[in-house]
Amino acid sequence: MKHFYIFIALFCFALTANAQFGVGGGGPTTTGRISGTVIDSITKKPMDYTTVGLYRSGGKSPITGVLTDDKGNFKLDNVKPGNYKLVISFIGYPSKTIEPVVTTASKPDNKLGTVFISPGAKALKEVNVVGQAPLIENRIDKIVYNAEKDLTAAGGNATDVLQKVPMVAVDLNGNVSIRGDQNVRVLINGKPSGATSASLSDVLKTIPADQIKSIEVVTSPSAKYDAEGSAGIINIITKQKNVSGISGSVSGGIGTRQNNGNANINYNHNRLSLSANVGGNMTWPQTSLTSSDQDFNYNDPATHFSQSSNGTSRVKRHGIIGTASAGYDFNAFNNLRTSIRLNQGGFDPNSHSTTTQTYYYDRTLDTAYTSNTLGHNSFGGFDWNLDYTHKFKKEGEELDLSTQWSHSKIVTDYTSVFSSVFDNQKNNINGINNEYTFQADYTLPVSKLLKIEAGGKNIIRRISSTSDYFVPSTGDDFVFDPNNSNLYKYNQTVFAGYTVLTFTLKKGYSILAGARVENTDIHGEPTSAVQSLQPFDQNYTTYIPSLTLQKQLSATQTIKLSYSKRITRPSLQFLNPFVNKSNITAQTVGNPALSPEVSQTVELGYNTFIKSSVINLSAYYKHTGGLIEGLATPIKVSVDGVDQDGTITTFRNIGVNNSFGASFFGSINPIKILTIRGSINAYTYKPTPSGSFQGQQTQTNTYVQYNAFLSASVTLPSGFIAESFAVQNSARRTIQGSNPSFSIFGVGVKKQFMEKRASIGINAIEPFSTYKNFNSNIKTPTFNQSSKFAFPFRSFGVTFSYSFGKLSFSNPQQPKKGINNDDLKQGDQGAQGAPTGGGR
Structure with missing residues (x-):
């Protein structure tokens, strides 16, 4: 807790410094209005949804701003006397600056009248697509997908939306990847969530797309x-509008596969802003079809054994997420903001399977059995943030102090009943994750040519997991089994510091150079009654340089060369040495000696903007050392004195992988009402295992993996909009096999009315097939396994939305940064998870 006390002391010091850094003196209290009408100089038509920003003369940051209405009119209220400039921006048009714009105490209102803007050759630095309602933005350091403009996402969840984001792929289990790499950090509003550290895929399915x-x-x-x-960072931005007065919206969807609802309300008056949001998601029970074939050859006919399973799995899910936030500007230099985010979700699986075992060396041993598994999974918690921002008198100089406490709890209970061969089993798992983060960031624009950013960070993670295992007693009763139960405590502390320099040079050149150092300290304490497990420690320091060179070739073309270094820390279950025998024939075990995975990427990118069309091309080379993969090894297990064949899977640093890749994203408007956009990313996979892992490799070719997306939207008369999309992801390779490929197709139509404040729509996902099939394969020198999973994907739904309030923004002092924990390997459970079923 000493870190917490230190931070609180720093925070209190910052608040007491208010008198020193705040705005002093009084001044006229009279306020006025700046108004006008924006007109297209060629068509002479009013320009609606055009951004009008108000700046102080010579200033670089907007004081306030509005969007023009459907008649091109704008009004900026509560303007104090002074000298200003207006910057008017619209997609595909060069920004127009009007300066000076003067208001005085004696003449507080300034009516500008008609302001003409015209298309030109000069494009915006940040390129937007799709005219008035951009769906994709290509920025210098990121791609932004504006989900609120996607009508086919309405009624779905975060997983559905992520499937349509350029370069992003989501598999059937909800595992997220960028360019095929699942080592992705997912943030919500620029901050990590304790819930995602427990189970990212499950949490994403509870966030309504609306x-x-x-x-x-x-x-x-x-x-x-x-x-x-x-692989990079994915940041999910939720709808937290920053508007004057009171505004809000309600939306939702009802469908054959899932239902959701969402509501938010926002209040902004003077220097106080308040907002609240709540959303829920519930699926109808869904029944999937499963099958698996395993063949244990061992290169010896005397031990040849195989088994096959067929079954069903029925699951229903629910989730709710609520957020409340408050911000207050003490003056133009000091801002305090706090927010709390609550989440609760769960799912209840019910599976049944029939397994047939064949012993080729002795057919008298052939047998068959059934298994039934009932489970209950729940997860929930909160993320509390407190952020303080101090802006210095020098334009752009800023200090941000932030803290965050994330708490999550995951509970997994299941009971498996077998007709024969195996004993019935029961497992209750409780995991708790607490994460404390303290962060300071400082920005200093030294000159027009140089900006310096520096900061420090401390992340403290304290995780515990208790797995209580039970075996049959008498009748239907179970008794505690200490032999398979375990307690696991995991502590991780990260200290980090960074410096980034941004150079804005002549002739369109710019350089972004930085260096970061991180120290990671890990302590794990596994406890088991029968397994001889020892506490383990790891401590390592990582140096991370970064460099980006950009050249503005013309007003519409940019080329960029970048180098980045990233790591993937193995955490929790990857390091837990306890052998999980809850599924006796499919055991898992962690590896305390596992090292972090280190990757280095060099990328060359090109972006061009031609009228309303965008093309983005990139080629890259990625070297990954200490490549982490899960390896399955055949084992013999004894059940009532009879040997059964099974597998044990653990994680290893198997070697290195050198990958070459290229990606393309494009958006065009062949005719005014039609927008077509698509993306494809392809890359190679050919790892080089080291040492004994060479003998485990059965996939030796160079494989090309890809993910692709294509969509088309049509704006029709009378407020109708129609859209269709398709996603295709190839199978993902490992040195022992492949994971399932994935594809999806959807269509939707929406009708807008009440001046676009309300809408109702219908959509369909996979309308031509009830199930989607997902196949995977594992192959070792002595063991083969193929699995098939058919998931009910077809759905039809109705969506609706209604918004109210004033479309203007009037609180520019909101902090920009806050906590941003971009670490920990995704796909890892924050608390020990449970298997999907019993032994086979």
Whole structure:
């Protein structure tokens, strides 16, 4: 707790410094209005949804701003007397600056009248697509997908939205990857969530799509970001509007597969802002079909054994997420903001399977049995943030102090009943995750040519997991089994510091150079009654340089060369040495000696903007050392004195992988009402195992893996909009086999009315097939396994939305940063998870 007390002391010091750094003196209290009408100089038509920003003369940051209405009118209220400039921006048009714009105490109102803007050759630095309602933005350091503009996402969840983001893929289990790499850090509003550390895929399925404003994808993070996540960072931005007065919206969807609802309300008056949001998601029970074939050859006919299983799995899910936030500007230099985010979700699996075992060397041993598994899984917690921002009198100089406490709890209970061969079993798992983060960031624009950013960070993670295992007693009763139960405590502490320099040079050149150092300290304490397990420790320091060179070739073309280094820390279950025997024929075990995975990427990117069309191309080379993969090894297990064949899976640093890849994203408007956009990312996979792992490798070719997306949207008369999309992801390879490929197709139509404040729509996902099939394979020199999973994907739904309030923003003092934990390997459970079923 000493870290907490230190931070509180620093925070109190910052508040007491208010008198020194705050705005002093009084001044006129009279306020006025600046108004006008924006007109297209060629068509002479009013420009609606055009951004009008108000700046102080010579200033670089907007004081306030509005969007023009459907008649092109704008009004900026509560303007104090002074000298200003207006910057008017619209997609595909060069920004127009009007200066000076003067208001005085004697003449507080300034009516500008008609302001003409015209298309030109000069494009915006941040390129937007799709005209008035951009769906994709290509920025210098990221790609932004504006989910609120996607009508086919309505009624779904975060997983459905992520499937349509360029360069991002989501598999059937909800595992997220960028360019095929699952080592991704997923943030919510720029901050990690304790819930995602428990089970990312499950949490994503509980976030309603209607609650998502946009998704940012950062493929080459600079040194200011945490080093974790070799593939990059995905930041999910929820709808937290910053508007004057009171505003809000309600939306939802009802469908054959899932239902959701979302509501938010926002209040902003003077220097106080308040907002609240709540969203829920519930699926109808869904029944999947499963099958598996295993063949244990051992290169010896005398031990040849195989088994096959067929069954069903029925699951229903639910989740609710609520957020409340408050912010207050003490003056133009000091801001305090706090927010709390609550989440609760769960799912209840019910599976049944029939397994047939064949002993080729002795057919008298052939047998068959059934298994039934009932489970209950729940997860929930909160994320509390407190952020303080101090802006210095020098334009752009800023100090941010932030803290966050994330708490989550995951509970997994299941009971498996077998007709024969195996004993019935029961497992109750309780995991608790507490994460404390303290962060300071400082930004100093030294001159027009140089900006310096520096900061420090401390992340403290304290995780515990208790797995209580039970075996049959008498009748239907179970008794505690200490032999298979365990307690696991895991502590991780990370200290980090960084410096980033941004150079803005002549002739369109710019350089972003940075360096970061991170020290990771890990202590694990596994406890078992029968397994001889020892506490383990790891401590390592990682240096992370980053460099980006950009050249503005013309007003519409940019080329960028970047280098980044990332790491993937193995955590919790990857390091837990306890052998999990809850599924006796499919055991798992962690590896305390596992080292972090280190990747280095060099990328060359090109972006061009032609009228309303965008093309983004990139080619990259990625070297990964200490490549982490899970390896399955055949084992013999004894059940009532009879040997059974099974597998044990653990994680290893198997070697290195050198990958070459290229990606393309494009958006075009062949005709005014039609927008077509698509993306494809392809890359090679050919690892080089080291030492004994060479003997485990059965996939020796060079494989090309890819993910692709294509969509088309049509704007029709009378407020109708129609859209269709398709996603295709190839199978993902390992040195022992392949994981399932994935594809999805959807269509939707929406009708807008009440001046676009309300809408109702219908959509369909996979309308032509009830099930989607997912196949995977594992092959070792002595063991083969193929699995098939058929998931009910077809769904039809109705969506609705209604919004109210004033479309203007009037609180520019909101902090920009806050906590941003971009570390920990995704796919890892924050608390020990449970298997999907019993032994086979």
